[in-house]
Amino acid sequence: MREVAVVGVGMTQFGPSEKTNVELFSEAAMDAIAESNLEPKDVQALFLGNVFCGFEEGQVTLSAFAAADIGVPYIPTTRFEGACASGSVAIRDAYMWVASGAYDIVLAGGTEKALAMGTAYATRTFAMGSDSRYEAPTGITFPGIFAMMAHLYAKKYGIPLEQLKEQMAMVAVKNHHNGTFHPKAHFRKEITIQDVYKSIMVADPLQLYDCCPFSDGAAAIIIASAEKAKKLTDKPVYFAGAGQCSAPPLPNQKDITLVKARQASAKQAYDMAGLSPNDIDICELHDCFTIAEIVATENLGFFDHGEGCKGVERGETQIGGRIPINPSGGLKARGHPIGATGAAQVYEIAKQLRGECGERQVEGAKTGMTDTLGADLCMVCNMIFRI
Amino acid sequence: MREVAVVGVGMTQFGPSEKTNVELFSEAAMDAIAESNLEPKDVQALFLGNVFCGFEEGQVTLSAFAAADIGVPYIPTTRFEGACASGSVAIRDAYMWVASGAYDIVLAGGTEKALAMGTAYATRTFAMGSDSRYEAPTGITFPGIFAMMAHLYAKKYGIPLEQLKEQMAMVAVKNHHNGTFHPKAHFRKEITIQDVYKSIMVADPLQLYDCCPFSDGAAAIIIASAEKAKKLTDKPVYFAGAGQCSAPPLPNQKDITLVKARQASAKQAYDMAGLSPNDIDICELHDCFTIAEIVATENLGFFDHGEGCKGVERGETQIGGRIPINPSGGLKARGHPIGATGAAQVYEIAKQLRGECGERQVEGAKTGMTDTLGADLCMVCNMIFRI
Numbered sequence: 105m106r107e108v109a110v111v112g113v114g115m116t117q118f119g120p121s122e123k124t125n126v127e128l129f130s131e132a133a134m135d136a137i138a139e140s141n142l143e144p145k146d147v148q149a150l151f152l153g154n155v156f157c158g159f160e161e162g163q164v165t166l167s168a169f170a171a172a173d174i175g176v177p178y179i180p181t182t183r184f185e186g187a188c189a190s191g192s193v194a195i196r197d198a199y200m201w202v203a204s205g206a207y208d209i210v211l212a213g214g215t216e217k218a219l220a221m222g223t224a225y226a227t228r229t230f231a232m233g234s235d236s237r238y239e240a241p242t243g244i245t246f247p248g249i250f251a252m253m254a255h256l257y258a259k260k261y262g263i264p265l266e267q268l269k270e271q272m273a274m275v276a277v278k279n280h281h282n283g284t285f286h287p288k289a290h291f292r293k294e295i296t297i298q299d300v301y302k303s304i305m306v307a308d309p310l311q312l313y314d315c316c317p318f319s320d321g322a323a324a325i326i327i328a329s330a331e332k333a334k335k336l337t338d339k340p341v342y343f344a345g346a347g348q349c350s351a352p353p354l355p356n357q358k359d360i361t362l363v364k365a366r367q368a369s370a371k372q373a374y375d376m377a378g379l380s381p382n383d384i385d386i387c388e389l390h391d392c393f394t395i396a397e398i399v400a401t402e403n404l405g406f407f408d409h410g411e412g413c414k415g416v417e418r419g420e421t422q423i424g425g426r427i428p429i430n431p432s433g434g435l436k437a438r439g440h441p442i443g444a445t446g447a448a449q450v451y452e453i454a455k456q457l458r459g460e461c462g463e464r465q466v467e468g469a470k471t472g473m474t475d476t477l478g479a480d481l482c483m484v485c486n487m488i489f490r491i
Numbered sequence: 492m493r494e495v496a497v498v499g500v501g502m503t504q505f506g507p508s509e510k511t512n513v514e515l516f517s518e519a520a521m522d523a524i525a526e527s528n529l530e531p532k533d534v535q536a537l538f539l540g541n542v543f544c545g546f547e548e549g550q551v552t553l554s555a556f557a558a559a560d561i562g563v564p565y566i567p568t569t570r571f572e573g574a575c576a577s578g579s580v581a582i583r584d585a586y587m588w589v590a591s592g593a594y595d596i597v598l599a600g601g602t603e604k605a606l607a608m609g610t611a612y613a614t615r616t617f618a619m620g621s622d623s624r625y626e627a628p629t630g631i632t633f634p635g636i637f638a639m640m641a642h643l644y645a646k647k648y649g650i651p652l653e654q655l656k657e658q659m660a661m662v663a664v665k666n667h668h669n670g671t672f673h674p675k676a677h678f679r680k681e682i683t684i685q686d687v688y689k690s691i692m693v694a695d696p697l698q699l700y701d702c703c704p705f706s707d708g709a710a711a712i713i714i715a716s717a718e719k720a721k722k723l724t725d726k727p728v729y730f731a732g733a734g735q736c737s738a739p740p741l742p743n744q745k746d747i748t749l750v751k752a753r754q755a756s757a758k759q760a761y762d763m764a765g766l767s768p769n770d771i772d773i774c775e776l777h778d779c780f781t782i783a784e785i786v787a788t789e790n791l792g793f794f795d796h797g798e799g800c801k802g803v804e805r806g807e808t809q810i811g812g813r814i815p816i817n818p819s820g821g822l823k824a825r826g827h828p829i830g831a832t833g834a835a836q837v838y839e840i841a842k843q844l845r846g847e848c849g850e851r852q853v854e855g856a857k858t859g860m861t862d863t864l865g866a867d868l869c870m871v872c873n874m875i876f877r878i
Contacts, residue, residue, distance in 0.1 A: 105591060124624060150737075155551055158616075163623035164542055165574040165866040172739035178755055180735035181870070182580050183572040187552040193569050197584065204492060204591035229545075236550035237511060348567035350537075352559035368565055479552040483568070 105203040107330035109340035110489065112140030113451040118321035118439035119290040120219050125157050125166055128322035129215040130173045132447075136211065137174070140326040141336050144174045147326075148207040150181040151198035153190030153214030154443035157183075159229050160217040170215075185443075186348075187233040187478030188392065190214055191323065192446025192485035196346045198327050199487075203343070208332050213324030216441035219317070226318045230442075233479035235353035247315060249354065249480055250393040251307035257361045257395060261410035269309050271413040272394035273300035276313045276436055278422055279391060283433025285464035290319045290439025314394040319439030323447035325454065339458045344379065344471065345488040347372025354480040366403040366477065369484040374405075377488040379471065381405030384488070386456055386466045387427065388449035389475035391434040397421075400475055401429060404486075428466045431456060446485060449474040457491045492590040494717035496727035497876065499527030500838040502710035505826035506677040507606050512544050512553055515709035516602040517560045519834075523598065524561070527713040528723050531561045534713075535594040537568040538585035540577030540601030541830035544570075546616050547604040557602075572830075573735075574620040574865030575779065577601055578710065579833025579872035583733045585714050586874075590730070595719050600711030601830035606704070613705045617829075620866035622740035634702060636741065636867055637780040638694035644748045644782060648797035656696050658800040659781035660687035663700045663823055665809055666778060670820025672851035677706045677826025701781040706826030710834035712841070726845045731766065731858065732875040734759025741867040753790040753864065756871040761792075764875040766858065768792030771875070773843055773853045774814065775836035776862035778821040784808075787862055788816060791873075815853045818843060833872060836861040844878045 114135025116128050123131070129152065137144055152167040163169070167181035186193035191214025198212035218226055231245045258268045277297055283289040295313060303312035333340035349372070351357060351365035358364075374380060381404060389404065391397035398412040406427045407415045415421055421429035432438045432452035435445060453472035455461050471490045478484070501522025503515050510518070516539065524531055539554040550556070554568035573580035578601025585599035605613055618632045645655045664684055670676040682700060690699035720727035736759070738744060738752035745751075761767060768791060776791065778784035785799040793814045794802045802808055808816035819825045819839035822832060840859035842848050858877045865871070 105593075126624075156545065158543065158545055158619050161623050162619050162627060164572060164619045165621075165869050167573065168737035168866065168869040169622055169740060171737050172743065177739035177743065178736055178752060180756075181573075181737040182584070182735075185551060185570040185572060186554070186568075197569070200588060200591060200593060204587060206492075206587060232545050232549050232551045234552075235556055236548045237513075240549060348569075349565055350555035350558055350568040352564035353556060356559065356564065365565060369567075479555065482552050482555040 106205060107342060108199055108202045109328060109330055109333035109342045110325050110450065110454045111328045111333045111336045111340055112136045112326040113454045114139060115288055115323035115448055115451050116321050117288050118319045118441060121320040125154060125161060125215045125217055126169050126173045129170045129324065132213060132322040132324040133174050133211055136324040136326050142326065144176050146209050147176050147179060147211045149179055149201065149210045151184060151194040151210060151212040153184050153194035153446060154216060155185055155187060155190050156229055160221060186483045188442045189446055189476040189478035189483045189485045190443040192474060192476040193348060195325065195446060195450055196348055196485055196487060199343050199346055202327050202329055209326065209328045211324060212327055213322065213447035214443035215322035216443040217320045218441050219320045223318065239354055247307035247310055250395055251310045253360050253399060254309050254395040257399065260361055263413065265309055268413060270297060271416050272314055273297040274416045275391065275394040275397045276300050279430050279434040279436040282423060282431050282464055283437025285462060286433050286438055289433045289437050290317055291437045310393055316392050316435035316440045319441040321439060321441035321444050323444045323451045325447060325450050341454045341457050341489050341491055344490045345373035345377030348485045351482045357481060360481060361399055363399060363403045363481045365481060366484040369486045370404050373486040373488050379488060383471055384473045385469040385471050386431060387429050387473045387475065388432060388452050389429060390477035391430055391436050392440065397429060404475060423464060423466055431464045431466055446474065446476040449476065453489050457489060493592060494729060495586055495589045496715060496717055496720035496729045497712050497837065497841045498715045498720045498723045498727055499523045499713040500841045501526060502675055502835055502838050503708050504675050505706045505708035505828060508707040511548060512541060512602045512604055513556050513560045516557045516711065519600060519709040519711040520561050520598055523711040523713045529713065531563050533596050534563050534566060534598045536566055536588065536597045538571060538581040538597060538599040540571050540581035540833060541603060542572055542574060542577050543616055547608060573870045575829045576833055576863040576865035576870045576872045577830040579861060579863040580735060582712065582833060582837060583735055583872055583874060586730050586733055589714050589716055596713065596715045598711060599714055600709065600834035602709035603828035603830040604707045605828050606707045626741055634694035634697055637782055638697045640747050640786060641696050641782040644786065647748055650800065652696055655800060657684060658803050659701055660684040661803045662778065662781040662784045663687050666817050666821040666823040669810060669818050669851055670824025672849060673820050673825055676820045676824050677704055678824045697780055703779050703822035703827045706828040708826060708828035708831050710831045710838050712834060712837050728841045728844050728876050728878055731877045732760035732764030735872045738869045744868060747868055748786055750786060750790045750868045752868060753871040756873045757791050760873040760875050766875060770858055771860045772856040772858050773818060774816050774860045774862065775819060775839050776816060777864035778817055778823050779827065784816065791862060810851060810853055818851050818853055833861065833863040836863065840876050844876060
């Protein structure tokens, strides 16, 4: 298969929005198209990640209307759903269609109006990501699952819970700090460890500031064959590897501090890229909760198991650290419009590798990885990019 | 790209079911896997079409749980949504992943519990396929749109409405007749033109028997590289062509008797296959309403515009006719579990080309085409198969 690159990226402001999913995605898409030195008519197909357009707006067939809104109504369009990994899944699929030679230029990304649903409805709706037969009826929601992950992590590695809570709070503090430098982040304010401790308890030991927000927003990228990419931009960002893996419902997962689907997905991406975790300069990963970031940094191979929490403490995951994690602010501060999150991760990696991130720039970054996790650790998609 | 074939197919009984989407899809998938002389562990990825699992069961992440249920939890899985074309869109995408060389053996198909929602809720939910900003708020639903199509068709071609109504009724009679020979069809009873006339008016001129039912059901296929296919079966059914195209919301479509998205999609499929409409031996197409079948036979090039209605009258679309349309009974009689419909069409074409259809067999069929239409004519996917 041939080489493929990201040639342009766009995203909306993340946070509350009055716009529809179609309008949000169009805004991000038009920015990505313009940045690619293209016109809408050059787009040959649309790959759109979105989870809940039916619940958010009484709308399905979203991909067709999104294409029409940017002025290319008569192209193939598809909506992809893989829970919170929907945007990444759409991009990985788009990558294949260009790599195979079927298309030269495609538009991919995601959109979601998660915040617009309101917290109560959004929590209930998000819970549809877990198994509707055996999990949802028990009343468990995602904060509860990640709270269990934190307890298991502390027990497994013999870490006093209070110590782990402080390390988790450091994740929140770091990501909020990074987010202050991202003009389109949902939250752009510094917080302290004390702020985390003072926030309300959501699901013990996770407090409010251990949790990412619901956000509205969209992000889009243009993917082109390497041949086209070189004509369109001086800074193509190449796909080096991609992986995807699902997992069974939570009761069938043996150890949720390991996230087996991620291990398999990341291995696919590393193998395809011919790279190891040591070769990755920056990573945008799925910090839906602070414990999720710590576990992800281990699952992806940046730290040994049980060591991710210490890496945060030592500042190794900060911008300027050994392996900067979520320089964008992550889901925690940039925000989490679920179907758009994977695309926002690719947006950040592309901007970072092109050296366009201003105060949040990771100097000299040449390889970057994305990691998106869906539902009860049931859906993971990873991508590796290089310049 | 390399050659790819369908090596096994499966489907559930269509009609009312107490099973979940996961259970329905598993049943169809296990049949397809067994028919392919494979075991679940041989499946490398799952491509699943489904539109409304959230509304039907409070379930998203459906693809992951479907894979887990058949015993392959740790593979890449994705849900595809393109309104009523979702199953076809999933299969076309799966085709690409095998043709590109990324996978050798994949499972694709669709599932839906449309009937389980109840008619009132299903009608409201289906309407989410139309534009939620400008169409749904006007109260229009799909029967209304296809009723307008019938009126426009009659006016455009100068056909007295009563004559068109009789021709439309002949579509229903033919498809019900074909359905009596399909053991898994939702309806297996003969009807007469008088039965159509006596049925309740849904949206003038469409009466109840001009409309396909809501159904529950699933269908699945195994797609393999030609090399693998030859080892697995004596009867591989090869992909010859595939196409997909979207369209803008209905108010932006100029003439809904033409279905521009279908013309573009079908052209892609024909061009890729190097075939013309005259080369097609059988076609499974989207007869969501009787008028839809007549229009589709013209859009796909089997009849000149305005002549499809006469073709039905002359019996040219019957089994044994010039171009047998919907030998399975179509959406009208086999049923319409929306996300599964495209997969059920491929099931029928594969069975027909393998000569396994018993009383509904189209003798000597060597090429077959599928056609699935989504929403307000906004999403079309076509595939051509050959032996």
